Amino acid sequence: MARPRTPLLSRDRIVAAALRLIDGEGLEVLSTRRLAAELSVSGPSLYNHFATKDELLDAVVDSVIGEVDLSMFGRPDTPWPEALRAWARSYRAALAAHPNIVPVLAQGPGRRPNALRLADAVFGHLVDSGWPRGQATRIGALMRYFVTGSALASFAAGFPADAEVYDAADYPHLGEAHRLAGHRGTVDEGAFETGLEALLEGLVLRFERLAARPVR
Amino acid sequence: MARPRTPLLSRDRIVAAALRLIDGEGLEVLSTRRLAAELSVSGPSLYNHFATKDELLDAVVDSVIGEVDLSMFGRPDTPWPEALRAWARSYRAALAAHPNIVPVLAQGPGRRPNALRLADAVFGHLVDSGWPRGQATRIGALMRYFVTGSALASFAAGFPADAEVYDAADYPHLGEAHRLAGHRGTVDEGAFETGLEALLEGLVLRFERLAARPVR
DNA sequence: CTCGTAAAACTTACAGCGCTAGTTTAACGA
DNA sequence: TCGTTAAACTAGCGCTGTAAGTTTTACGAG
Numbered sequence: 470m471a472r473p474r475t476p477l478l479s480r481d482r483i484v485a486a487a488l489r490l491i492d493g494e495g496l497e498v499l500s501t502r503r504l505a506a507e508l509s510v511s512g513p514s515l516y517n518h519f520a521t522k523d524e525l526l527d528a529v530v531d532s533v534i535g536e537v538d539l540s541m542f543g544r545p546d547t548p549w550p551e552a553l554r555a556w557a558r559s560y561r562a563a564l565a566a567h568p569n570i571v572p573v574l575a576q577g578p579g580r581r582p583n584a585l586r587l588a589d590a591v592f593g594h595l596v597d598s599g600w601p602r603g604q605a606t607r608i609g610a611l612m613r614y615f616v617t618g619s620a621l622a623s624f625a626a627g628f629p630a631d632a633e634v635y636d637a638a639d640y641p642h643l644g645e646a647h648r649l650a651g652h653r654g655t656v657d658e659g660a661f662e663t664g665l666e667a668l669l670e671g672l673v674l675r676f677e678r679l680a681a682r683p684v685r
Numbered sequence: 686m687a688r689p690r691t692p693l694l695s696r697d698r699i700v701a702a703a704l705r706l707i708d709g710e711g712l713e714v715l716s717t718r719r720l721a722a723e724l725s726v727s728g729p730s731l732y733n734h735f736a737t738k739d740e741l742l743d744a745v746v747d748s749v750i751g752e753v754d755l756s757m758f759g760r761p762d763t764p765w766p767e768a769l770r771a772w773a774r775s776y777r778a779a780l781a782a783h784p785n786i787v788p789v790l791a792q793g794p795g796r797r798p799n800a801l802r803l804a805d806a807v808f809g810h811l812v813d814s815g816w817p818r819g820q821a822t823r824i825g826a827l828m829r830y831f832v833t834g835s836a837l838a839s840f841a842a843g844f845p846a847d848a849e850v851y852d853a854a855d856y857p858h859l860g861e862a863h864r865l866a867g868h869r870g871t872v873d874e875g876a877f878e879t880g881l882e883a884l885l886e887g888l889v890l891r892f893e894r895l896a897a898r899p900v901r
Numbered sequence: 902c903t904c905g906t907a908a909a910a911c912t913t914a915c916a917g918c919g920c921t922a923g924t925t926t927a928a929c930g931a
Numbered sequence: 932t933c934g935t936t937a938a939a940c941t942a943g944c945g946c947t948g949t950a951a952g953t954t955t956t957a958c959g960a961g
Contacts, residue, residue, distance in 0.1 A: 471926030472938040501919060510939075513920070517938050522919065572792045575834070579843030585856055588844070593858035604879070606865070606872060610840035611880030615827075618791070618834025624826035627795030628804070640801055642809035649822070656822060663820070663891075664827030670890050671883025687955030688909040717948060726910075729949070733909050738948065 477510055480518050484528045491529065491569045530574045531581040536563040542590040549598040549676075550669045553608075556591065557616055557665050564620035575617040600676065608672065615664060625649040625656040693726055696734050700744045707745065707785045746790045747797035752779040758806040765814040765892075766885045769824075772807065773832055773881050780836035791833040816892065824888065831880060841865040841872040 486507050491499050501512040501522060519525040538559035541552040564571050579588065588609055595605035632647040640646070649656055702723050707715050717728040717738060735741040754775035757768040780787050795804065804825055811821035848863040856862070865872055 470938095470940050471924080472928075472940095474927065477939070500917075502917080511941080512918095513922095513941085514939055516920070572788065575791065576788045576838050579838075579840070580845050580850075582855070584843065585851070585859065585862075588862070589856040589859050596858065602861070603875075607876040607879040610873065610876030611831075611835070611883070613840060614834035614837075614876070614880060615831050616834070617837070618830030618832070619827070621830075621833070621837075622792050622795075624795070624829055627800065629796050634796075635801070639798070640805040642805045642812065643801065645818070646801075646804070657826065659819075660823040660826030660830070663823040664830060664884065667827070667887025667891060668880065668883050670887035671885070674886050675879075675883060686909095686911050687953080688911095688957075690956065693910070716946075718946085727912075728947095729912085729951095730910055732949070 478508060478514060478518055480528065482508065483515060483518055483525065484532050487525060487529050488532060488567065488570065492567055496569045496572065526570075526573050527577060527581055529570060530577060531583045533563060533567050533570055533574060534579075534581075534587055535583040536566070537583075537587055538563075539587060539590040542594040545594075545597060547594075549595055549600070550673055552594055553591075553612065553672075554665060554669060557612060560612075560616045561620055561661060564617070568620070571617070571620050575621050579613075599680070601679070604675075604679070611668070615668060619657070619661045619664070623653050623657050624660060625653040694724060694730060694734055696744065698724065699731060699734055699741065700748050703741060703745050704748060704783065704786065708783055712785045712788065742786075742789050743793060743797055745786060746793060747799045749779060749783050749786055749790060750795075750797075750803055751799040752782070753799075753803055754779075755803060755806040758810040761810075761813060763810075765811055765816070766889055768810055769807075769828065769888075770881060770885060773828060776828075776832045777836055777877060780833070784836070787833070787836050791837050795829075815896070817895070820891075820895070827884070831884060835873070835877045835880070839869050839873050840876060841869040 483504070487499060487504055490504060490507055501515055505512040505515055515522075515525065519528070537556070539556065541547055541555040544552075547555075564574070579585070591609045591612070592602075592605050595608055596602055600608065626649075628643075628646045628649045630647050630650045635643045635646055637644065699720070703715060703720055706720060706723055717731055721728040721731055731738075731741065735744070753772070755772065757763055757771040757775075760768075763771075780790070795801070807825045807828070808818075808821050811824055812818055816824065842865075844859075844862040844865040846863050846866045851859045851862055853860065
């Protein structure tokens with residue numbers, strides 16, 4: 470077939486179909502052929518819209534980043550610790566809604582539009598709140614480390630559910646670790662919330678120390 | 686050729702060669718054929734030692750985790766904040782020494798021997814220091830989130846070096862972001878250290894609050 | 902020592918992968 | 932109208948992980 474009268478594909482259509490496939494069946498299922506079949510076209514047709522499969526995956530990642538709520542940064546009266554907390558939760562929720570794309574998201578450069586928009590919002594609010602620019606940059610970075618790390622893989626699932634794995638000679642403190650996998654949601658969520666609160670508390674202390682001496 | 690008189694391969698040899706190849710040329714270069722060629726054998730021979738390529742990669746990951754220094758947890762007189770700090774730095778350094786395998790490491794379950802040994806050491810030291818077991822579990826998890834997140838991708842490299850990308854209408858606060866990529870090392874390292882200190886400070890506050898009320 | 906079994910190497914081959922090159926037709930603008 | 936560009940298809944390439952079959956060696960039981 471030659472060029473159709475009405476376009477069969479668009480970047481948005483392709484991205485949405487790819488995300489649906491990845492969410493529904495996993496990242497490794499996303500081949501160009503499989504995705505094309507979902508869109509009732511042939512594999513190479515995708516290359517009319519994306520130069521490489523990686524470019525397509527970048528666009529999928531950016532659409533997920535676009536789901537992160539940034540509204541808390543648009544309210545100058547919202548204290549930065551509260552804004553960071555709300556944002557980190559929204560960020561993690563967006564990633565949790567699409568766990569299968571997170572490995573790509575966590576690894577790749579963040580340089581696409583929604584990622585830059587996110588960085589701009591966080592950085593802007595911190596600087597407006599009084600953080601020096603260099604520190605604000607670091608906070609943007611470290612929060613990304615923490616949130617993407619927490620969304621990437623389940624900590625609890627890393628422990629086999631078979632109690633016999635934990636030979637007391639090798640792992641003297643892991644006698645109860647086989648129970649973790651069965652509480653995966655609460656363990657992982659609890660760790661995220663604990664870490665988030667610890668980070669915020671630590672940053673508040675740092676901010677107060679900065680406020681107690683001249684801002685340069 | 687049939688079975689040789691002296692073994693050509695062993696799991697350790699295969700893992701070491703795989704890590705060398707990944708470190709030297711990247712993860713995507715590691716095909717079974719390429720790895721086999723490095724070992725002067727044929728691709729399918731690897732399957733005598735590992736059931737799948739994923740199992741091989743798991744073993745490579747575990748060898749990297751084995752490089753993390755855990756000695757600070759063997760000294761009961763070392764305060765837990767100092768032990769966590771030293772460990773997090775060693776953990777990140779081990780990952781920084783092998784950046785190309787980090788995506789696999791960060792994503793996969795941690796259930797192999799060295800990963801369990803690491804978890805045992807951290808958990809054990811925290812519990813011995815007075816942390817309740819549930820909290821100690823969370824701390825082990827959140828530290829993993831943070832360290833692997835920080836080692837996974839450069840934050841600074843996520844910002845294009847071309848200043849024209851940052852249209853002030855879209856990104857009003859990112860006027861200087863094009864400079865980040867040129868300071869990649871110091872930005873990323875600084876963010877890690879800032880986050881680590883904030884985490885530890887926050888956890889110290891939490892520990893003191895726990896100590897101020899009955900331990901259950 | 903013999904013999905059956907398991908193990909470790911090789912070769913051949915499969916199905917699937919991302920992507921290129923070439924062809925056909927439609928859209929677009931001069 | 933016509934040349935160029937764009938979007939779809941087909942055929943095909945080199946590469947991927949891995950299965951199946953063959954050959955030889957190691958091992959342990961009898």
